[in-house]
Amino acid sequence: MFIEPLIGNNHPKSQKGHIEVICGSMFSGKTEELIRRLNRALIAKQRVEIFKPAVDTRYHTYNVVSHNENEIRSTPVNFADDIMLLAGDCDVIGIDEVQFFDQQIVSVANKLASLGKRVILAGLDMDFEGQPFEPMPQLLAIAEYVTKVHAICMKCGDLASYSFRLSGEKRKVMLGEKDAYEARCRKCFYEEKK
Numbered sequence: 001m002f003i004e005p006l007i008g009n010n011h012p013k014s015q016k017g018h019i020e021v022i023c024g025s026m027f028s029g030k031t032e033e034l035i036r037r038l039n040r041a042l043i044a045k046q047r048v049e050i051f052k053p054a055v056d057t058r059y060h061t062y063n064v065v066s067h068n069e070n071e072i073r074s075t076p077v078n079f080a081d082d083i084m085l086l087a088g089d090c091d092v093i094g095i096d097e098v099q100f101f102d103q104q105i106v107s108v109a110n111k112l113a114s115l116g117k118r119v120i121l122a123g124l125d126m127d128f129e130g131q132p133f134e135p136m137p138q139l140l141a142i143a144e145y146v147t148k149v150h151a152i153c154m155k156c157g158d159l160a161s162y163s164f165r166l167s168g169e170k171r172k173v174m175l176g177e178k179d180a181y182e183a184r185c186r187k188c189f190y191e192e193k194k
């Protein structure tokens with residue numbers, strides 16, 4: 001999309017480590033964009049490792065899968081620190097659903113980037129209440145490159161930045177799809193939240 005021209009030569013031999021964050025609401029294309037960047041790194045014969053939180057088993061135990069069924073093989077992990085042990089000798093590290101990791105993910109991302117790796121993180125920037133989804137604010141702050149993608153509001157067709165929960169469930173973490181959440185623009189999100 002827009003990141004590679006900005007960061008110039010992506011080849012590991014010429015590359016200093018850095019952090020990229022792809023954020024937005026549900027259905028905004030975060031996973032599609034993550035898969036796109038990782039596939040291009042694979043085409044360039046770079047060594048790529050992909051992780052996701054083990055809690056996210058919605059579509060597949062191992063693969064990272066987008067809402068429109070693009071997928072890529074990944075390693076599910078329970079804790080952010082596991083990524084340090086498993087990242088090994090790779091050039092590029094992709095992590096999906098990064099909002100589900102513990103705060104340790106912030107220092108893990110920093111350490112990996114300082115080791116010279118390209119770290120690409122995708123996750124929700126806000127929860128169902130429109131509040132920042134920790135640890136995303138810290139990741140957005142330390143990233144060199146941030147891409148915010150948008151869904152389409154299911155009420156009015158405008159661009160959507162919010163994930164509206166269709167049930168009255170108050171737990172912050174509740175896995176779900178179209179049956180449980182809807183993308184909404186600011187106006188439509190707050191109108192119904194009142």
Ligand SMILES: Nc1ncnc2c1ncn2[C@@H]1O[C@H](COP(=O)(O)OP(=O)(O)O)[C@@H](O)[C@H]1O
Pocket residue numbers: 024025026027028029030031032033065066067068150151152153154183
């Ligand atoms: N309201 C919506 N707005 C945009 N895309 C949607 C919407 N609902 C379903 N989709 C589908 O979701 C795809 C994006 O899926 P995905 O990359 O998994 O998003 P995310 O990871 O941000 O939840 C789109 O290409 C489209 O096919």
Ligand SMILES: Cc1cn([C@H]2C[C@H](O)[C@@H](COP(=O)(O)O)O2)c(=O)[nH]c1=O
Pocket residue numbers: 025026027030031058123124126127128129163172173174175176177181
């Ligand atoms: C808003 C919100 C979402 N979730 C869950 C619902 C999904 O399982 C994931 C987000 O997946 P996507 O790839 O971004 O579509 O997160 C949650 O647990 N709590 C929330 O507030």
Ligand SMILES: [Zn+2]
Pocket residue numbers: 153154155156157158184185186187188189
């Ligand atoms: Zn709307």
